Amino acid sequence: QVQLVQSGAEVKKPGSSVKVSCKASGDTFSRYIISWVRQAPGQGFEWMGRIIPIFGTTNYAQNFQGRVTITADESTSTAYMELSSLRSDDTAIYYCAREGETAAAGTFVYWGQGTLVTGSS
Amino acid sequence: DIQMTQSPSSLSASAGDRVTITCRASQSISSYLNWYQQKSGRAPKLLIYAASSLQSGVPSRFTGSGSGTEFTLTISSLQPEDFATYYCQQSYSTPFTFGGGTKVEIK
Numbered sequence: 001q002v003q004l005v006q007s008g009a010e011v012k013k014p015g016s017s018v019k020v021s022c023k024a025s026g027d028t029f030s031r032y033i034i035s036w037v038r039q040a041p042g043q044g045f046e047w048m049g050r051i052i053p054i055f056g057t058t059n060y061a062q063n064f065q066g067r068v069t070i071t072a073d074e075s076t077s078t079a080y081m082e083l084s085s086l087r088s089d090d091t092a093i094y095y096c097a098r099e100g101e102t103a104a105a106g107t108f109v110y111w112g113q114g115t116l117v118t119g120s121s
Numbered sequence: 122d123i124q125m126t127q128s129p130s131s132l133s134a135s136a137g138d139r140v141t142i143t144c145r146a147s148q149s150i151s152s153y154l155n156w157y158q159q160k161s162g163r164a165p166k167l168l169i170y171a172a173s174s175l176q177s178g179v180p181s182r183f184t185g186s187g188s189g190t191e192f193t194l195t196i197s198s199l200q201p202e203d204f205a206t207y208y209c210q211q212s213y214s215t216p217f218t219f220g221g222g223t224k225v226e227i228k
Contacts, residue, residue, distance in 0.1 A: 035217070044208065044219050044220070044221050044222050045165075045208065045210070045219040046219075047215070047216050047217040047218065047219075050215075059215055061215070061216040062122075062216065063216075095164060095165075100170065103171075104170055104171070104212075105212065106153065106211075106212025106213075106215075106217050107155050107167065107170045107171075107212050108155070108157070108165070108167060108210070109167055109170075109176075111164035111165055111166075112164065113164055114164055
């Protein structure tokens with residue numbers, strides 16, 4: 001079955017960058033769009049952006065434009081999300097999620113387990 | 122951006138109760154509406170996609186309805202494992218946006 005396994009928790013100083021990985025298994029990696037979504041403590045969800053691995057094309061939310069970079073390595077079936085210029089309000093659980101096929105694009109069918117990123121001096 | 126508004130933000134119910142959660146979009150999103158369940162400390166789980174299609178493996182007591190700007194998620198007979206927080210999400214256009222969530226608690 002499809003599994004998305006993310007890298008472990010990170011503690012980062014304000015102003016630094018963090019890079020979270022998401023390794024996929026159980027299906028053809030490059031066929032499906034991978035999105036990144038975050039959830040601040042006790043809060044709802046915020047979509048950050050997505051990548052189509054087979055083309056390498058990306059689409060970012062305006063709120064994160066210029067600070068987030070999403071990449072994918074087809075050879076290892078791994079997607080990455082890098083967030084720069086970290087602030088304390090970037091403290092959140094970051095999830096990768098695989099979207100459905102064409103008609104269900106934008107539907108988050110499979111989720112990683114989440115990675116807690118804490119911004120703290 | 123499309124704003125998604127859920128109501129209520131929380132509710133208390135007993136096992137066996139019928140529960141309905143509403144989600145409203147700030148503009149028409151056709152049927153591009155999904156529902157997720159999140160239990161404490163866990164990743165969300167897709168329940169309903171395209172407003173009314175049941176995701177594989179999800180019990181039939183969960184139903185979704187609506188189109189345009191108003192949608193509902195109904196749990197026909199609440200089970201102990203259904204106590205969780207539920208979120209709607211629009212997949213009509215980026216940036217994809219979520220409702221604020223509805224926490225279903227035990228009465």
